[in-house]
Amino acid sequence: MVNKPSKSKIIPIKNKKNGVTYLYNDQYYWDSEKQQTRHKRVCIGKIDSKTGRQIFNQKFLALKARKNPIQGEFPVEITRIGQVILLERIAKTLKLPKILKSTFKDNLDRKILALAFFCTCENSPLNHAGKWLQSHGLVSNPYKMTEIQDILQTITKESILMFFEKWEKILEGNKEKYVYDITSIASYTRHNHFLYYGNNRDKEALEQINLAVTSSKYSGIPLRYIFLRGNLMNLDETHTTLYHFPQQNKDDCSFVLNRIFYSPESIGYLIKNEYSFMIGIPSRSKWTGPFIKNFRNVLEKQESLTDFKEKTIQYHTTRSITDNSTIHLFFDSQWRREQELNLEFLLENCKEELVSNHPIEEHRQLYETYFEVRKNPGGSRKIMRKPHSLQLFSQSQAGFWVVQTNCEEDPEKILKTYQIRNEIERKFDNLKNEEDCIYLQVHDPDIFESRLFIQFIALILSSSLQNSLEKDGSLSFLQSYEQVLKEMESFIRISVSRPPEDVYTTPTETQLLLSESFGFVLPRNKP
Structure with missing residues (x-):
C-alpha cells in the first residue's frame, strides 16, 4: 500500500557527469510495504550556469496553464499566437487594417478584424468567439455575448458601403469580375441532386438568404456583396443587379448562377441580352441526356485534369446545338463509386425496414423501385431485390455533371470557379444558426x-490565403487554407510571471516553411 503523495516541490539536483544542475518536481510518499519514504521526481528544467536563472521546459510550462495549478507555483499564461501571426500578415498585405481603421472609429476596426479572424479559423457560432479571442491573444478578457452584440449594433450600413468603395479602389485593377448568386443555406459542394436520392438540403422548407457576391475573376478576392430580393435567375433581378454595383457593366461581369433555378427561358434571356454566364445544369434537364450518353461512350479516350482535392476528373467540351454557348461535361469516377456504395448501404437499411415491417415513409419510392415483397401462404413475407435494380445505378448519371457557359472555354477554369463559389457559400452557410439568433x-x-459583413471580411482573408497557398509549389502538400491554419495552431507563447519572460514552442518544419512563404517572422526564445 502506498500513501498519498505530498505536495509538489521544485528542487535542484546537480548531475555529476555533465555538471548541469537540473530542476525536478519532487513529491515524497510513504511506502508502507517497504516501510520507507520514497520520492517521485519529474525533470522540469535546469539552471543556467552563467546567469543562475531557472529555465523550465515547455512541457512543464504548458502544465501550468491548467485550471487548478499546484499550490505555491507561479502563474503561467498560454497564448495560441500562430494563426493570428499568419492572418495579421495576410491582412496587412491586403491593406485591410488601414481601410478598416479609416472607416470605423473608436477601435471598432480592431474588433471587427478580431471577430473576422475567429470566423476564418472556426466554423462555429459567433457567440463562441469570446474565449477564442482571449486564448489567441486578441483581447485581454473574453468578450461577453452582450459585448459581441454591441459590436454588431455599432456597425452601420453607411460604414459598410464606405468600406466597399475604399476596398474596390484598392483593387481597382481587377476590372473583370464574377458575380456569384449565393443562397446561404444551400450546399453546392456536390454536383448532382440525384446522387442524394431526394435528401438534398435545397429541397427543405427553410428560410434562404440570397446574395450576389462579386469577386475578381483572376485573383478570386471578394469585392462586394448585395442582398437580392429573389435570385439572379429571376429575370428582373438579373437585369437590375448590376445597377447595385457602382461603375459596373455587363461587359465586365460574368454571372455564376444557381443551377436549381435553371430554365431554358432564363438562359435564352441571358444569351439574347448578351450577358456572360455559367450555370450548372440540373440532372432533371432531359436535354443533357444525349450529351452524357455520348460522353460515357468515349470516356476512356477523354482527357483528364486534377481538381483542388487532387482527384482525377475527366472532361469533354462541345458546342450547344441551339445557341451560341459551350457545354462542359465532367466525370468523377471516385465520386460515382462513393455514391454507389452509399446507395447500397441505404438499400440494405431499406431491406431491414421491410423485413421488420417497420417501413419509413421517406423510403417509399426506394421500396417500390428496388424491392419486391411476396407473401407466402402461411402469412410470412419474402423480401427480394428486383432483377433490374442493379442496372438502375449503372444507367444513372451519377458522377457526371454539366455546365453551360458562353464566357469560358477552359474546363479547368470552370472547376476553379465553382470551387470558389462553393467556398463562398460554405462561409456564409452558418449565418442564421439558432445559437446566434438567440444570444446575439x-x-x-x-x-x-x-x-454578414464580418463573415465577408473572413472570406477575404481565407480567399487570399488559399490563393497564396496554390501559387507556392513548395506548399503543395497542404491542400487547403484550413490545413494551413491547423498547422499554425500549435505555435504557442508561454508567458511566465516570475521572472517575467515569454517562452515560445519550437516551430515545426511546416511552420518555418509557411513563415518563409508568407513573409512573417515567428518569435524565438532567447539564447
Whole structure:
C-alpha cells in the first residue's frame, strides 16, 4: 500500500557527469510495504550556469496553464499566437487594417478584424468567439455575448458601403469580375441532386438568404456583396443587379448562377441580352441526356485534369446545338463509386425496414423501385431485390455533371470557379444558426447585416490565403487554407510571471516553411 503523495516541490539536483544542475518536481510518499519514504521526481528544467536563472521546459510550462495549478507555483499564461501571426500578415498585405481603421472609429476596426479572424479559423457560432479571442491573444478578457452584440449594433450600413468603395479602389485593377448568386443555406459542394436520392438540403422548407457576391475573376478576392430580393435567375433581378454595383457593366461581369433555378427561358434571356454566364445544369434537364450518353461512350479516350482535392476528373467540351454557348461535361469516377456504395448501404437499411415491417415513409419510392415483397401462404413475407435494380445505378448519371457557359472555354477554369463559389457559400452557410439568433439577436435585420459583413471580411482573408497557398509549389502538400491554419495552431507563447519572460514552442518544419512563404517572422526564445 502506498500513501498519498505530498505536495509538489521544485528542487535542484546537480548531475555529476555533465555538471548541469537540473530542476525536478519532487513529491515524497510513504511506502508502507517497504516501510520507507520514497520520492517521485519529474525533470522540469535546469539552471543556467552563467546567469543562475531557472529555465523550465515547455512541457512543464504548458502544465501550468491548467485550471487548478499546484499550490505555491507561479502563474503561467498560454497564448495560441500562430494563426493570428499568419492572418495579421495576410491582412496587412491586403491593406485591410488601414481601410478598416479609416472607416470605423473608436477601435471598432480592431474588433471587427478580431471577430473576422475567429470566423476564418472556426466554423462555429459567433457567440463562441469570446474565449477564442482571449486564448489567441486578441483581447485581454473574453468578450461577453452582450459585448459581441454591441459590436454588431455599432456597425452601420453607411460604414459598410464606405468600406466597399475604399476596398474596390484598392483593387481597382481587377476590372473583370464574377458575380456569384449565393443562397446561404444551400450546399453546392456536390454536383448532382440525384446522387442524394431526394435528401438534398435545397429541397427543405427553410428560410434562404440570397446574395450576389462579386469577386475578381483572376485573383478570386471578394469585392462586394448585395442582398437580392429573389435570385439572379429571376429575370428582373438579373437585369437590375448590376445597377447595385457602382461603375459596373455587363461587359465586365460574368454571372455564376444557381443551377436549381435553371430554365431554358432564363438562359435564352441571358444569351439574347448578351450577358456572360455559367450555370450548372440540373440532372432533371432531359436535354443533357444525349450529351452524357455520348460522353460515357468515349470516356476512356477523354482527357483528364486534377481538381483542388487532387482527384482525377475527366472532361469533354462541345458546342450547344441551339445557341451560341459551350457545354462542359465532367466525370468523377471516385465520386460515382462513393455514391454507389452509399446507395447500397441505404438499400440494405431499406431491406431491414421491410423485413421488420417497420417501413419509413421517406423510403417509399426506394421500396417500390428496388424491392419486391411476396407473401407466402402461411402469412410470412419474402423480401427480394428486383432483377433490374442493379442496372438502375449503372444507367444513372451519377458522377457526371454539366455546365453551360458562353464566357469560358477552359474546363479547368470552370472547376476553379465553382470551387470558389462553393467556398463562398460554405462561409456564409452558418449565418442564421439558432445559437446566434438567440444570444446575439442575429435575426434582427440590422444586426444580421453586421454579422454578414464580418463573415465577408473572413472570406477575404481565407480567399487570399488559399490563393497564396496554390501559387507556392513548395506548399503543395497542404491542400487547403484550413490545413494551413491547423498547422499554425500549435505555435504557442508561454508567458511566465516570475521572472517575467515569454517562452515560445519550437516551430515545426511546416511552420518555418509557411513563415518563409508568407513573409512573417515567428518569435524565438532567447539564447
